[in-house]
Amino acid sequence: MSSNAATGTGNTSSEVMMGLILMFVSVLLSPLIDIFSKLAITTIPSAEITAARFAVQALCMLPIVLWRRNLTDITWRQSFFHAIRGAIITVSMISFVTTLKYMAVADAIAIFFVEPIILTILSSIFLKEKIGWRRYTACGVGFFGAILIIQPSFQEVGYVALLPVVSAVCIAISAMMNRALAQREDPWVMQFHMGLWGLLICAILLHLGHGSGSDVLDPVMPDARAWLYLLGVGVTAAIAGIFGVYAYRAAPASTLAPLQYFEIVSATAFAWLVFGDFPNALKWLGISIIMGSGFYIIWRERSFASRPVSDTSGETRAP
Template sequence: MTQSTDRILPGILLMVGFTVTAPVMDSFAKLASAEIPVGQIAAARFGVQAAILMPLAVALGQLAWPSAREAALHLVRAGLILCATTAFFAALQAMPLADAIAIFFVEPFILTLLGALFLGEAVGWRRIVASAVGFSGAMLVIRPSFAAFGAVALLPLATAFCFAAYMVLTRQIARRMPTVALQAWTAVAASFIVLPVLVLCDGSGIGPLDPVWPRGPFWVWLAGVGIAATVSHLLISGALRLAPTAAIAPLQYLEIVAAAALGYLIFDDLPDLEALAGIALIIGSGFYVFLRERRLSLTRPPPPAP
């Protein structure tokens, strides 16, 4: 399948859905991190996802046993998303939600570059400009400061690198495997990695990995992490199945809008005037990509019949 046969507009819409639901997962994770170790939150995220998607994949008749190559890709993808998730959840323990996401937003640049290098995707100057404008807006929303957060500020950067690589691998396999089955196997592979670590570290006193028994609402926060992660990553897998990474990468900046809103509503983080100006730039760059890809999709010839 070539770029001309991609259904880019539906992919863009799915990506917008991801940018709305992903900060919900992060908000649940930040709430849970008050008492729950980071490793346990990550395990809940993938365990709940596996519990939801494996039966669904069976019901849909999608759960074919992966080949050796596909199993290896699942394990690599699971390792990448597990590292990205754990690093970001650890950052949320110390940083406001919008700050962590603002630092993370070097990721679309990395994703666009990796898509060009490893997937052979065309990256025109308009997409580069849209990414640059969105990135400038993210920096206006929250100005990352290593002086303020120290080494913790490196964690969202690690998340950005791991998540960009995860998205490139996802696009390579997403076109050959149904979305539900893809995310089900990813969750199983990630659980296979993280659960033995938690068992070995039980009672060890290693803060991020020593599990605890959740109390009261913390069960809800952990379940919320898993449910929101399931929905958001079904959306992003669908987006990557339909559209090239360079087309959807700039839209990730819309995530900062949802993060700023949730940060204010849940954690009382109120954006200032400069932050509002940045949000306007982010919305503008994402809206530009949406309109341009919509126009291009209308002018492209339809794909040949199979």
Template sequence: MSPAPDRILAGIMLMIGFTVTAPVMDSFAKLASSEIPVAQIAAARFAVQAAILVPLAALLGLLTRPTPGEAGLHLLRAGLILAATSAFFAALRVMPLADAIAIFFVEPFILTLLGALVLGETVGWRRVLACIIGFVGALLVIRPSFAAFGAAALLPLLTALFFACYMVATRQVARHTHPVALQAWTALGACVIVLPLLAVFEGSGIAPLDPVMPRGIFWLWLAGVGLAATVAHLFVSAALRCAPTAVIAPLQYLEIVAAAILGFLIFDDLPDAQALVGIAIIMGAGLYVFMRERHLNRPPPPAP
């Protein structure tokens, strides 16, 4: 039985909320990155999320003690999303917001290929071709960015790889864990990893890892990163409970539009013509992958 139309509409609206809120988080991270080390921004993102979601999940009675296997998966997922977040925040220090997010959107193609390699999912030649075309689009965005910013232009690609691995790991626990509890364990696991790391590297002089005392408005930027991240992930978790993935997943590309608008309004950044062509190719190839997935998973018509 498919979800009722009103639930599908709610899912669409919640997903649009995610596509607006996620670039807000990235904007706060970019603002903070002028003075705050990348690892410290990532730590703030997960610490705020843990401070909000762990008590909420406990209040709702969702924090059952994980088995050793589940705890290991939570830590693995936390490490992967922490690595993805840190790589992306490092890219935002120098790159325009829309360009970085556009390159990150090769993630569905990496996830498609990982699904075939790791989970044994069937991937036909059409989706493989769409993935190749999507990577070509990413190269069109990366090439001018690489010329302008150097190796930092490859960091969103690394983010996409880490995030796709995180999604594969998440599939192993998402079926029997409530979304709020799942995000709470993720945030808690990331804090367990990153906070001791910051303590070890304090005073080391290694810029990405050596924490500093935030000044003035930077406290607001750090709080904004964590709050926007929490709201964004609650939006997408709620959206997935209201509507099928095939309905809401294509809406994720609105995130590039929101990022371009915020990048222009806050940082006076706009993608150049070549980057816009690359973004269009990535979006087209990604939408094809989603539509192909939807077609292949469509239930057969009832027998006469």
């Protein structure tokens, strides 16, 4: 097929290839957000790390939304939805970053990747999307894989091992809200406003937590090294997010979705290089089951649905 041939989805084969390359770079860089977060969490509370990410991402997106001249094309009703999305994403990010203080990066990301499975179930309940018994079975198998990772982690760190699941549920809820908004709003403006609301919510939480001694909410003044870690969180999140946005513009979500699971592999590699963490055989089994279930759900949706229910294109993942 030539580079100008249509792929049947409105994208040429060359555009799809570019989308695949951009998504590969995005998922390759995304674990660095978690690596910097884990380095920062030793001295910085998770809400402050989350606020830094929102701040840097918003600053990176500001020139783009100003150039597109549609920053103010938003109603009060839409602002209300963005505020809710900002709150949900804030809870998701704080939950995930807090996890990184106690768990290995690869383990936390693997548990988080039950998110497409959760989204599939929630979409069938609230959006009335038709889900067959095969995908429900795949969801059950995927949760079993997550339990194989959670169970030994739960013995080591307690209820903290469940925080990636909380993060995944929040992202799934936000993704469903995204569908209602994405049809009539610019994705850059959506992400910019969500970032502003997230930053405001984090600022309120940090103000309320000041002096509490909480390692989640009590703000501290970062030292020079911590400032670099916080900058790393925000910059890598912004770059990975921009690559992801343009990847979804170039290629269909159903084509790109399987590449998202490469993040587990790249996260394992980065975590091993930086922290010496490497999953044991039982956790690798759980990771393999989660990935296999996710691939099957994506394949079924790609075969039978016009838009996959597990599509989280343009969504902000937990750090």
